[in-house]
Amino acid sequence: MNETIEKKPAKIVLRELQDKIAQDAWDAKQRGEKVGWCASNFPQEITTAMGIPVVYPENMGAAVGAKGGGQRMCEYAEGMGYSNDLCSYSRINFAYADLKHCEELEIPFPDFLLCCNNICNCMIKWYENLALELDVPLLLIDIPHLDAMTCDADRVKYIRAQFDDCIAQLEVITGKKMDLSKLKEVMEVSQRSSKAWLRAVGYMSAEPSPFSGFDIFNNMAVACVGRGTIEAAEAFEQLADEYEALVKEGGSTFKGEEKYRILFEGIACWSNLKFTYKTLQSRGINLTASVYGPAFSFLYGSLDELMAAYAYVPNSNCFERELQLRVDDAIKNRVDGAIFHMNRSCKHWSGNLYEMERQFREKTGVPTVAFDGDQADPRCFSEAQYETRVDALMEIMEENKKEAKA
Amino acid sequence: MSGVKELLAALRAVSADPRAQLDEALSQGRKAVGVLPYFCPEELVYAAGMLPFGIWGAEMQANESKRYFPAFICSLLHTALELGLRGALNGLSAIMVPICCDSLKGFGANWKYGVGEDIPVIDVAYAENRRIAAGEEFTRAKFRGILARLEQIAGRDVSDTDVAAAIAVYNENRAALRAFSAAAAKHPEAVSPFDRCAAIKAGYFMDRAVHTKKLQEITAVLQTMPEKLWKGLRVVTTGIIADSPALLEILAENGIAVADDQIAQESGFFRTDTPVTDDPIIGMAKRLGVIEGCSVLYDPGKQRGHELVQLAKNAKADGILWVMTKFCDPEEYDYVPVKRMADAAGIPLLAVEVDQQMVNYEQARSAVEAFTEMLK
Numbered sequence: 001m002n003e004t005i006e007k008k009p010a011k012i013v014l015r016e017l018q019d020k021i022a023q024d025a026w027d028a029k030q031r032g033e034k035v036g037w038c039a040s041n042f043p044q045e046i047t048t049a050m051g052i053p054v055v056y057p058e059n060m061g062a063a064v065g066a067k068g069g070g071q072r073m074c075e076y077a078e079g080m081g082y083s084n085d086l087c088s089y090s091r092i093n094f095a096y097a098d099l100k101h102c103e104e105l106e107i108p109f110p111d112f113l114l115c116c117n118n119i120c121n122c123m124i125k126w127y128e129n130l131a132l133e134l135d136v137p138l139l140l141i142d143i144p145h146l147d148a149m150t151c152d153a154d155r156v157k158y159i160r161a162q163f164d165d166c167i168a169q170l171e172v173i174t175g176k177k178m179d180l181s182k183l184k185e186v187m188e189v190s191q192r193s194s195k196a197w198l199r200a201v202g203y204m205s206a207e208p209s210p211f212s213g214f215d216i217f218n219n220m221a222v223a224c225v226g227r228g229t230i231e232a233a234e235a236f237e238q239l240a241d242e243y244e245a246l247v248k249e250g251g252s253t254f255k256g257e258e259k260y261r262i263l264f265e266g267i268a269c270w271s272n273l274k275f276t277y278k279t280l281q282s283r284g285i286n287l288t289a290s291v292y293g294p295a296f297s298f299l300y301g302s303l304d305e306l307m308a309a310y311a312y313v314p315n316s317n318c319f320e321r322e323l324q325l326r327v328d329d330a331i332k333n334r335v336d337g338a339i340f341h342m343n344r345s346c347k348h349w350s351g352n353l354y355e356m357e358r359q360f361r362e363k364t365g366v367p368t369v370a371f372d373g374d375q376a377d378p379r380c381f382s383e384a385q386y387e388t389r390v391d392a393l394m395e396i397m398e399e400n401k402k403e404a405k406a
Numbered sequence: 407m408s409g410v411k412e413l414l415a416a417l418r419a420v421s422a423d424p425r426a427q428l429d430e431a432l433s434q435g436r437k438a439v440g441v442l443p444y445f446c447p448e449e450l451v452y453a454a455g456m457l458p459f460g461i462w463g464a465e466m467q468a469n470e471s472k473r474y475f476p477a478f479i480c481s482l483l484h485t486a487l488e489l490g491l492r493g494a495l496n497g498l499s500a501i502m503v504p505i506c507c508d509s510l511k512g513f514g515a516n517w518k519y520g521v522g523e524d525i526p527v528i529d530v531a532y533a534e535n536r537r538i539a540a541g542e543e544f545t546r547a548k549f550r551g552i553l554a555r556l557e558q559i560a561g562r563d564v565s566d567t568d569v570a571a572a573i574a575v576y577n578e579n580r581a582a583l584r585a586f587s588a589a590a591a592k593h594p595e596a597v598s599p600f601d602r603c604a605a606i607k608a609g610y611f612m613d614r615a616v617h618t619k620k621l622q623e624i625t626a627v628l629q630t631m632p633e634k635l636w637k638g639l640r641v642v643t644t645g646i647i648a649d650s651p652a653l654l655e656i657l658a659e660n661g662i663a664v665a666d667d668q669i670a671q672e673s674g675f676f677r678t679d680t681p682v683t684d685d686p687i688i689g690m691a692k693r694l695g696v697i698e699g700c701s702v703l704y705d706p707g708k709q710r711g712h713e714l715v716q717l718a719k720n721a722k723a724d725g726i727l728w729v730m731t732k733f734c735d736p737e738e739y740d741y742v743p744v745k746r747m748a749d750a751a752g753i754p755l756l757a758v759e760v761d762q763q764m765v766n767y768e769q770a771r772s773a774v775e776a777f778t779e780m781l782k
Contacts, residue, residue, distance in 0.1 A: 085738055086738055124704055125701070132707070132708055133743075140534065140535055142534040142704070145505040145511050147514075154551075155531075158533065162538070346508075347509050348508035348511050350478075351513070353476070354474055354475075
């Protein structure tokens with residue numbers, strides 16, 4: 001058998017790995033093991049090292065949105081009394097918790113909940129309600145929003161104490177013990193995954209970029225749920241190798257000529273993913289910078305550094321650090337413009353977006369536009385507005401290119 | 407009776423014109439520090455000899471703030487920022503901004519780049535995991551850091567004795583507020599919902615020691631008055647703020663008295679004292695660990711709902727009025743399970759959405775009228 005012919009592309013490996021992780025949770029539930037629902041930026045090192053299966057309601061929300069069920073599920077939650085003002089991921093999840101069914105995607109029901117508020121405090125309220133609805137224990141790791149460029153020692157100490165406390169509580173809930181040598185191993189594997197992910201997305205700086213930037217939205221699911229596993233580390237290394245080879249060949253998975261390169265700010269509009277992608281792709285616009293690239297990796301060399309790493313996730317940083325992330329990414333990846341998503345679901349992300357856009361424009365010198373949308377509720381998105389804004393951006397980018405040539 | 411009216415009118419005037427209080431303090435050479443909700447360590451400002459000046463937004467149209475916040479952020483923060491952008495808070499030496507809700511997390515940067523460094527932001531972090539020792543220690547450490555910053559602003563050292571003295575003033579004020587609230591509940595014929603709210607709110611703009619004296623005078627008079635049969639309804643209010651004059655007037659018109667509250671701006675301040683501890687700042691952290699009934703604090707098991715039901719039972723209230731701050735995520739999340747708890751306890755609950763930029767209250771009026779009819 002010829003191994004090079006048989007080898008599956010990394011994107012397939014990642015998709016299968018994502019399916020396997022989901023199936024593993026179902027199988028564990030079937031065996032009578034305790035399964036958790038987990039916030040996307042909860043320190044996965046704990047559950048991976050303890051062999052505790054968890055699933056991610058946020059990922060479910062994104063998937064349900066992408067498969068067309070967002071509006072139906074959100075409306076059901078609104079019928080339960082939840083305001084349409086609230087995060088659409090949470091509304092989808094409340095609907096699922098009540099209906100116990102979702103035709104687009106299902107996840108096994110939890111025996112406990114793991115919450116972490118480094119991305120937003122609405123996670124806390126969401127999980128408080130789930131704990132009541134489902135009558136299961138709730139564990140919270142509180143990571144206070146940063147007020148400086150670096151995570152201070154008080155925060156590290158506080159997060160570490162909760163990390164240790166969480167392990168002790170999980171041992172009681174699941175009956176599984178933490179093995180510190182296993183934790184060390186998972187931390188090392190997580191570093192390997194994070195570095196490979198960084199190397200893969202780092203190739204976006206090539207011209208042309210070896211891949212369509214929207215692929216980040218698909219691949220980041222494994223970066224979120226499985227980065228502590230050898231399989232994920234190997235898949236991301238394969239992905240990075242494939243991109244490297246494409247760069248050498250001058251090839252790309254982006255369909256068509258990459259005429260313009262942009263930064264896309266914010267969570268994808270999962271319910272409108274195809275339209276948002278096609279509108280750009282058909283105009284030769286490729287996404288070559290996104291905060292999901294550099295910021296969705298967790299680099300650390302010790303347990304204390306691990307605590308700080310979880311305080312540096314997008315949304316947990318102070319404004320200046322968030323801005324720096326985007327400006328650096330845009331400059332490194334030589335973008336011609338940027339699109340800012342005013343996400344109706346996310347008050348935290350949207351609360352500084354106008355100022356972020358102004359300062360980003362000032363520091364990078366590239367044009368920007370903003371559009372209104374939502375991560376999973378299609379009622380907040382207008383195709384006409386999006387298209388008009390993209391056209392406006394393209395016009396300016398085109399003028400800038402002409403001026404640069406002149 | 408006229409004595410009560412005059413005394414209440416004085417506090418009503420204070421809450422109607424906070425800027426006058428700020429100007430008076432500044433004219434006396436006293437510095438002032440703005441305090442946003444929720445649960446900022448304002449005792450430390452007081453301990454440094456400065457005036458803690460509450461900022462709870464204002465009934466106004468926000469225009470400038472829309473350059474910073476999208477429309478779907480609560481009007482409390484929109485109008486608070488608007489006040490800063492318009493220069494209506496000039497003279498403050500700093501502003502304390504907590505991070506306990508997602509909209510507040512964006513407020514600090516918007517203030518910094520909109521209003522500018524003349525009124526610097528003091529970030530206030532405290533533990534959401536507030537009942538564990540590590541949470542208490544984190545809050546203590548952060549409050550110590552804030553105290554150091556306040557010392558710089560005040561230009562003086564602040565000892566633990568100063569802090570303990572400030573805590574004593576605040577606890578005395580809380581006790582006075584509790585006594586006033588209880589007396590007001592017994593005399594709805596003398597203290598309207600608007601007067602009750604204004605008397606409580608005035609404390610955010612005055613020296614707390616002065617506020618205490620004013621409240622004690624009112625309470626003393628109320629306690630001498632014979633109780634009268636109240637033919638109207640009695641409700642317990644819950645929410646973030648319930649200070650809209652238009653809404654409070656609608657309550658009065660419908661013969662509704664406020665028997666007790668679970669409003670962040672009201673009993674959220676005065677229900678829980680700061681315990682006296684060797685390190686006074688540990689006491690402040692401990693207080694945060696035991697406060698119940700506020701949606702911005704981590705509340706596994708939704709003790710808020712249990713407390714609300716108990717408050718309504720204790721007050722023999724006819725129902726609960728949820729004054730829902732529009733675009734407030736924590737409140738909107740709490741609403742579903744807490745409403746369920748009230749339903750299970752057989753206590754009618756009406757939610758009325760309020761926005762400080764609202765000019766038309768007819769929808770609220772209709773809802774309150776229907777609620778009143780239902781409960782009669």
